[in-house]
Amino acid sequence: MPERDVVVGSRIGLHGRPAAIVVKTAQAQSVTVRIGTAEKPPVDARSIIAVLSLGAHGGDTVTIAADGDGADAALAAMAEVLEQDLDA
Numbered sequence: 001m002p003e004r005d006v007v008v009g010s011r012i013g014l015h016g017r018p019a020a021i022v023v024k025t026a027q028a029q030s031v032t033v034r035i036g037t038a039e040k041p042p043v044d045a046r047s048i049i050a051v052l053s054l055g056a057h058g059g060d061t062v063t064i065a066a067d068g069d070g071a072d073a074a075l076a077a078m079a080e081v082l083e084q085d086l087d088a
Contacts, residue, residue: 003065004075006082013057018086023048025081029074031066045078 010018026033026045035051036042037060043050045064056062062082066074 001065001067002071002075003063004079005061005063006079008056008058008060008062009083010086011058012087013060014051014054014062019048019051021086022078022081023051025077026074029066029077030070031068031074033064033066033074033078035062035064035078037062 008014012018014022022035023046026035033045034042035045035054037054037056040054042063042065043054045051054062064075064078064082066078
């Protein structure tokens with residue numbers, strides 16, 4: 001299962017609007033994407049409740065993983081969104 005570590009670019013972390021954008025991006029992928037932190041096990045990135053439960057803050061490193069056809073493209077799309085400052 002390919003995975004990738006990404007630093008959360010949003011100052012407020014994965015809360016509110018940034019979390020919703022991350023979830024929307026995960027839902028658009030052809031494969032299931034999981035996201036976790038060093039402190040919390042991976043969760044389904046398509047679930048807003050699950051993503052919020054991670055409590056990831058700006059500057060935290062999260063690990064994203066996906067499996068199957070399209071996994072690399074899904075990870076690239078997720079990383080691009082996670083690295084941005086989505087607070088605006």
